[in-house]
Amino acid sequence: MKKMIYLDNAATTRTAPEVVEAMLPYFTEYYGNASSIYEFGAKSKEAITKARETIANALGARDNEIYFTAGGSEADNWAIKATAEAYRDKGNHIITSKIEHHAVLHTCQYLEKNGFEVTYLDVDEQGMVKLEQLKAAIRPTTILITIMLANNEIGTIEPVAEIGKIAKEHGILFHTDAVQAFGQVPINVDEMNIDMLSASGHKLNGPKGIGFLYIRKGVKIRSFIHGGAQERKRRAGTENVTGIVGMGKAVELALSTMEERAARERELRDYLMSRILKEVPFSRVNGPRENRLPNNASFCFQFIEGESLLIMLDMGGICGSSGSACTSGSLDPSHVLLAIGLPHEIAHGSLRLTLGADTTKEDIDVTVEAVKKIVAKLREMSPLYEDFMKKNAKK
Amino acid sequence: MYSEKVMDHFKNPRNMGEIENASGVGTVGNAKCGDIMRMFLDIDDNGIIQDVKFKTFGCGAAVATSSMATELVKGKTIQEALEVTNKAVMEALDGLPPVKVHCSLLAEEAIHAALWDYAEKNGIKIDGLEKPKSDISEEEEDEEY
Numbered sequence A: 001m002k003k004m005i006y007l008d009n010a011a012t013t014r015t016a017p018e019v020v021e022a023m024l025p026y027f028t029e030y031y032g033n034a035s036s037i038y039e040f041g042a043k044s045k046e047a048i049t050k051a052r053e054t055i056a057n058a059l060g061a062r063d064n065e066i067y068f069t070a071g072g073s074e075a076d077n078w079a080i081k082a083t084a085e086a087y088r089d090k091g092n093h094i095i096t097s098k099i100e101h102h103a104v105l106h107t108c109q110y111l112e113k114n115g116f117e118v119t120y121l122d123v124d125e126q127g128m129v130k131l132e133q134l135k136a137a138i139r140p141t142t143i144l145i146t147i148m149l150a151n152n153e154i155g156t157i158e159p160v161a162e163i164g165k166i167a168k169e170h171g172i173l174f175h176t177d178a179v180q181a182f183g184q185v186p187i188n189v190d191e192m193n194i195d196m197l198s199a200s201g202h203k204l205n206g207p208k209g210i211g212f213l214y215i216r217k218g219v220k221i222r223s224f225i226h227g228g229a230q231e232r233k234r235r236a237g238t239e240n241v242t243g244i245v246g247m248g249k250a251v252e253l254a255l256s257t258m259e260e261r262a263a264r265e266r267e268l269r270d271y272l273m274s275r276i277l278k279e280v281p282f283s284r285v286n287g288p289r290e291n292r293l294p295n296n297a298s299f300c301f302q303f304i305e306g307e308s309l310l311i312m313l314d315m316g317g318i319c320g321s322s323g324s325a326c327t328s329g330s331l332d333p334s335h336v337l338l339a340i341g342l343p344h345e346i347a348h349g350s351l352r353l354t355l356g357a358d359t360t361k362e363d364i365d366v367t368v369e370a371v372k373k374i375v376a377k378l379r380e381m382s383p384l385y386e387d388f389m390k391k392n393a394k395k
Numbered sequence B: 001m002y003s004e005k006v007m008d009h010f011k012n013p014r015n016m017g018e019i020e021n022a023s024g025v026g027t028v029g030n031a032k033c034g035d036i037m038r039m040f041l042d043i044d045d046n047g048i049i050q051d052v053k054f055k056t057f058g059c060g061a062a063v064a065t066s067s068m069a070t071e072l073v074k075g076k077t078i079q080e081a082l083e084v085t086n087k088a089v090m091e092a093l094d095g096l097p098p099v100k101v102h103c104s105l106l107a108e109e110a111i112h113a114a115l116w117d118y119a120e121k122n123g124i125k126i127d128g129l130e131k132p133k134s135d136i137s138e139e140e141e142d143e144e145y
């Protein structure tokens, strides 16, 4: 079999071997329930405490502010729904952006059906939230601002510190979905005035199905899963000890390698973006050049459709993703690409390539060559391209 | 997600390309929803489809249904071609995922649109053929990049 080139690290990542190794003893050796009295159970408890400390340190938080969840989606749901419920007396207005992950958007839409009002802020052509529009959207009834730290499709890093400052000045809670950003860019919850933050293990070489919600001390937030007294009675359920240990290890690794890894990925990514722009006609980069996740490259190729491109890349052993309608299960292309102002037909031709620590320059070269060939082949098939060429020939 | 037949037609599309001075050309779909199909027919004096070519902007299923549709109408009479329904195309491909059924409808419409163009050019009427709805809009094609 041909070597696989995995360029979909925003979808999920390979669990690092060190992470698996750290997890293994907690399956077969230290399998005790962390809530048990006996010494054996305490082993599990210790491991959870250690992971919690690692994560708290990574964010400049305290360990009693970290609550483990079953992933990023749960953390987003919890943060938004439970805040809405707890602060209902104060108001019913929530501010978010048009480019959030569906875990945030669909939760907000759900609340709208239950008497809440939600403002979905526009973004500029780079995907950046406009601070003036945010300020103007604030009402006396606003209880929550939830805006992602970095976008999963086009890599835009939002001005979270400024947003946090605005929220604080107005006495509004600020939640940020940091699922893509955590472990990629430095985050400090105090400096950025973040009250709640969601993250997920599988995006940073940790296991799937584990994540956490950071909740600043003093934030009134109800439990989301009712039951036992785990996670300071706020998130019931026997702890996912192996997952938590894996997540802790993954965070430790991600934080200790962040600077070096980001520099390397940024260089490879910039090389990828400049080659594509130079060598594939009628192509564009989505999202900003600066203020961008180091591993994210997002493109649109005019006259072609993203799913066809992905299948052909897959035939060459290359894994990528697209925001085309055909890959989303609906007829509309990605809400993010539409929000940055791309017309439908261009948004259909999108390709996202997200690098990882294992990505090599050779991988990028192979990928660029494949993209060039495939785009040319699909254009040869495309009636849109035919029309365009004929129109140009007439001019 | 796709059957082997769909993948085969996607990887090796049959009759892809265009026919110069075709007897009939039909384009259906629109770029907004992400699928456009164009069919070119070469029909001889006896009303037999001697050649057929297609061009498609769209997903794997859109390419495969266009390709299969061309195979199903090639060498057939106009009446036989009219009977090639989206169901026939889907069956020939061993099925499509539910979200992709609209692609097969587009393939059927593209053939009808090409036949309609042929009938108009020749001032004839084809029994059982209705004017296909083409939702291609000129403005959309003019979108500047």
Ligand SMILES: Cc1ncc(COP(=O)(O)O)c(C=O)c1O
Pocket: A010, A011, A070, A071, A072, A073, A074, A076, A101, A103, A148, A150, A151, A152, A177, A179, A180, A199, A200, A201, A202, A209, A210, A211
């Ligand atoms: C920005 C963002 N938020 C939330 C999620 C959901 O995380 P999880 O898969 O851990 O539920 C993802 C992952 O797809 C994401 O990219």
